[in-house]
Amino acid sequence: MNKRIGRFEIIRELGRGAQSVVYLARDPHLQRQVAIKTLHFSRPDPQQDRRLLEEARLVSQLRHPSIVPIFEAGDEQGDLYLVFQYVPGKNLAEYLQQSGALTPAKAIGIMQPILEAISHAHAAGIIHRDLKPSNILIDDDGVPRVMDFGIATRAEGVSNDGGQLVGTPAYMAPEYISQRTSSESSDVFSAGLVLYELLIGQRAVPGSDIQQVMRTIADEDIRLPPEASHTLDEKLAHLLYQALARDPQNRYASAAQMRQALDDYLQPESLTAPADARQSTIEFLLRRMRHKSDFPALSESVGAINRITASENQSIADVSNTILKDFSLTNKILRMVNSVHYRQAGGGTISTVSRAVVVLGLDAVRSIAITVMLFEHLQNKDNANQLKDEFLRANLAGVLAREISSKGATRGDLEQVFICSMFHNLGRLLSQYYFPEESAEIRRVVLQKECSEEAAALQVLGLSFEDLGIGIAETWGFPKLLVNSMHKLPAGSIRRPATAEDRLRMVASLSNELCTVIVDSAPEQQQKELQRIVTRFGDVIQLDEQELRRTVARSFEQVTQLAGTMHINLQQTRLGKQIRVWRGTATVGGPASEARTTKDEAENGLAGTVLSDIAPEAAACERIAEGGYISPVDAEAASEAILMAGIQDVSNALVSEFKVNDVLRIIVETIYRAKGFKRVILCIRDGRSNTMLGRFGFGPDAAEIARRFKFSLVFTPDIFHAALTNGVDILISDTNDPKITTRIPLWFRKAVTAQTFVVFPLCIKGSPLAMIYADREQAGEIVISEKELSLLRTLRNQAVLAVKQSI
Known part of the structure; x- marks a missing residue:
């Protein structure tokens, strides 16, 4: 030295x-x-x-x-x-090796001055570009100091380093890995990685394989490990995820904004100076709910779907992609949209989420998805039977509202009515799930003091079910229209609603009051209670007692079918027993009465028979969805079943008025689901530039990957031109095979890391019009049987037909 x-x-x-x-x-x-x-x-x-x-x-x-x-x-x-x-002390990496994960308060205390330093540098036009724990010193007084701006770059415009990597791979931003561009937002992402490490005690993306680390950062959302839910609440997780958003547009706008978010987390306004007792109680209950391991996941999923459907740029692909991330959720939603109620609207079996969105609309699919997610989270609990009752009760309210409003209403109106009515009593459902002891106490208070349920909830929880439901709905990002419909109506006769919003609120209240009558009324009280509802709503709803009974009967059929679809034994629920009472086939109480079952009840699932309109050939799909073992033979059968259902789906669309993009999306989704591809991308020829351009797809980062698919149609001797020029389907089992590696174009190797892919060209009169691309990550993972290939080609031909009809 x-x-x-x-x-x-x-x-x-x-x-x-x-x-x-x-x-x-x-x-x-x-x-x-x-x-x-x-x-x-x-x-x-x-x-x-x-x-x-x-x-x-x-x-x-x-x-x-x-x-x-x-x-x-x-x-x-x-x-x-x-x-x-020279700063005596140790760097943050060494500090974390000794301390392990830090408490949120201590981690934020370290991050605040770091973000101040980064913000100061950004104001001077300097980007750090290598922010990581080893470049942060902790001095002897415990104060963090950022160093090593030696590879920083000017923030004027955007830097571009070409093919050279500058920085540490595990702390690089996705846009720098994929595009070699860095900006102030890249430092925000790196700060998020540092915060993750402070909170968890280990790197967000561990591993020694540099290429794999960079692929993970570029292609996958960084999420906290499941065990972190016990120590980190939902708000802090969301704060972290915003800093780690792969799209720079979705991150904090600046390091200063991230610093402010951390400040607000430590000292939220609602806790230092609550506006009123109601808000303070909601915050208290929210904190309790966050300690339940599945509340953050449920909240995040519901919030994501609400944000997509509320966006001005609503995208069928966005909604479909969100749902398709969960194979089990996808299958349960498709089961539900093919139930008796929805099948009529769909004009036949619906086998893809994309077609469900096209036929039913974004709002309806949002309702179904959130309903299924709620039900999934309500199962397997100590109070599961009570929870299933609440779930069915919410759905009965929605069905009643739809039946009441069906005369003269459009499909969209009926879906709004259903959604608003189903979530009208969200507070009671969530209370039963998250606070079962308090919910039992509320029921006891109602019986002992003969007071209303809302008054009992106010006494036990500190706020009414109504306020709890509205508070959570606002937290989840439900639309204002839906939140407003959750407000209860005043006592007495109801006046004619002045606006469409008032009408939704009125129908939601009516259906839920009718639900209460059905669930809580003894047989001798039925007539009196129905007459009371007719009197209360008679000026605005043209229903007499007899018509109301017929409406109730029709709704019972739909809820019974829903229970079968969701694999609920209706006979074991309180609502199921009350349905039998209202049908006059049993009396309340006594083992003998509960043992009697009519043929009608057996056919409708009331005797414990599980109804399922899943076709036998789709049984393997169900085993996958439920996490069961599936043999290769069954996997192939499942794939064929999905492909055949998709072909039927497309056929139904082609014989009706259709948009070519909707049909193509159904085809691409069917291929994606059937073979378990990592991603499937549709490319369309741009006639003006004579290039093939990626349009949309399914799978991780499908939208971003699709944008990278752009190549000239001027012939070059590569795989893609061979497929398009000759109109042949090509399967590449290993992109690194010496026999074909020279035929894999450079643009493709930069676009994706997949080692195996298949290409289906769409040609008209020998001229390439489009291309369907599908891939898997590891070589040899794509195996297509002769029957599957035939079905895939049928889908490809349907895509050609759809384009022909649209020209």
Whole structure:
């Protein structure tokens, strides 16, 4: 080791990296200790050296208590070196090795000055580009100091490093990995990775395989491990996820904004100065709910679907992709949309989420998806029977509302009525799930004090079910129209609603009051209670008692069918027993009465028979959805079943009025689901530029990957032109096979990491019009049987037909 670097006397080595060594040294001129970082590159590059020296001069002008300043820079025997203030202590990586995961308060306390430092640098036009724990020093007083802005870049415009990587792969932003672009937002992403490490005690993306680490960051959303739900609440998780959003547009706009979000988390306004007792109680209950392991997941999923459907740029692909991430959820939704109620609207069997959205609309599919998710979270609990009762009761309210409003209403109106009525009593459902003891106490208070349910809830919970439901609905991002419909109507006769919004609220209240009558009324009270409802709503709803009874009877049939679809034994629920009472086939109480079952009840699932309109050939799909074992033979059968159902789906669409994009989306989704591809992309020819352009797809980052599919149709001897020019389907089992590796174009290798893919060209009169691409990650993972290939080609031909009909 040299004794000197420039005029500086080396004392000892402090640490080293792949291209650098850090020394403790003494400045003989100013009689002080300094830290010197030497930079050694494998190939001499005078231009790079000049750039780094210019950046070092810029960074040396930064003055902030949380930034380790650069004193000077120079070169020694062709290697650059930077001279920093020496800060006694240890770096954050070493600190975390000793401490492990930190509490949220302590982690945020460290992040705040770090973000202040980054914000100060950004204001001066400087991006760090290598923010990581080893570049953050913790001094002897415990104060974090950011260092090593030596590879920073100017923030004027966007930097582009071409093919050269600058920084540490595990802390790079997705856009830098995929596009070699970095900006202030890239530092925000890196700050999110540092925060993750502070909270969890380990890197967000572990591993020694650099390429795999970078692929994970570029292609997958970073999420907290399941065990973190016990220590981190939902709000902090959302804060972290916003910093780690792969799309820079979805991150915090600046480091300063992220710092403010952390400040707000530690001292939220609602806790320091609550606006009223109701809001304070909602916050208290929300905190309790967050400790339940599945509330954050449920909240995040519901919120995501609500955000998509509320967006001005509503996208069928966005909704479908969100649902398709969960195979089990997908199958349960398709079961539900093919139930008796929805089948009529769909004009036949619906076998893809994309067609469900086209036929039923975004709002309806949102309702179904959230309903299924709620039900999934309500199962397997100690109070499961009570929860299923509440779930069925909510759905009965929606069905009643739809039946009452069906005369003269459009499909869209009926779906709004159903959704608003189903979620009208969301507070009671959530209370039963998250606070079962308090819910039991509420029922006891109602019986003992003969008071209303809302008054009892106010006494036990500190707020009514109505306020609880509205508070959670607002937290989940439900539309304002739906939230407003959750407000109860005042006592007495109901006046004619002045607006469509008032009518939704009125119908939601009517259906839920009728539900209460059905569930709580003894047989001798039925007539009196129905007459009361007719009197209360008679001025606005043209229903007499007899018509109301017929409406109730029709609704019972639909709820019975729903129970079978959701695999609920209706006879074991309180609602199921009350349905028998209203039908006059049993009396309340007594083992003998409960043992009697009519043929009608057996056919409708009331005797414990599970109804399912899943076709026998789809049984394998069900086993996959439920996590059961499936043999290769069954897997092939499942694939064929999905493909055949998709072909029927497309056929139904083609014989009706259709948009070509909707049909193509159904085809692409069918292929995606059938074969378990990682992603499926549809490309369309652009006639003006004579290029093939990716349009949309399914799978991780499908939209981003589709944008990378762009190549000229001027012939070159590669795989894609061979498929398109000759109109042949091509399966590449291994992109690294020496026999074909030269035929894989460079644009493709930059676009995806998949090692196996299949291409189905869409040609008209020998001219390529479009292309369906599907892939898997590892070589050899795509195996297509002769029957599957025939069905896939049928789907491809349907796509050609759809395009022909649209021209």
